Amino acid sequence: MDQQLPFDFSELDRFSFGDESFKKELISIFVSQIPVFISNMNLFLEKNELENLAREAHTAKSSVLIFGMQNTGNMLKEIQKLAESGNIDLIPGLIEKVTADMNVAFEFFSNL
Numbered sequence: 001m002d003q004q005l006p007f008d009f010s011e012l013d014r015f016s017f018g019d020e021s022f023k024k025e026l027i028s029i030f031v032s033q034i035p036v037f038i039s040n041m042n043l044f045l046e047k048n049e050l051e052n053l054a055r056e057a058h059t060a061k062s063s064v065l066i067f068g069m070q071n072t073g074n075m076l077k078e079i080q081k082l083a084e085s086g087n088i089d090l091i092p093g094l095i096e097k098v099t100a101d102m103n104v105a106f107e108f109f110s111n112l
Contacts, residue, residue: 008068008069011065011066011067012067012068015066026066030066030105030109033063034103034106037056037059038098038099038102040052040056041053041057041060041098042095045088045091045095050083050086054081054083057076060076060098060102061076061080069101071101072101072102072105075098075101076098079091079094
């Protein structure tokens with residue numbers, strides 16, 4: 001059974017102008033960022049550092065969108081907006097979903 005991956009490489013292709021070496025560099029950077037994004041978002045939520053959480057979600061959103069992870073990007077945008085407004089009730093569940101998506105990306109891109 002094939003699981004459909006949540007990636008659309010057209011943005012990565014556009015962003016890299018088809019340069020395979022640059023694509024590999026972007027993938028490497030993204031793979032190294034994923035654990036940091038996840039860790040930071042959880043830490044900032046735990047410490048109630050909502051401004052930092054909003055900023056981290058914004059940064060992560062930019063990265064995932066380059067890899068066509070639109071749904072993940074939308075959830076990160078929602079985390080950012082909720083953190084900015086101080087409404088944290090939905091954030092833990094969103095972080096859990098984002099973490100699951102990012103872990104799929106980590107596994108996929110680590111094995112390329």
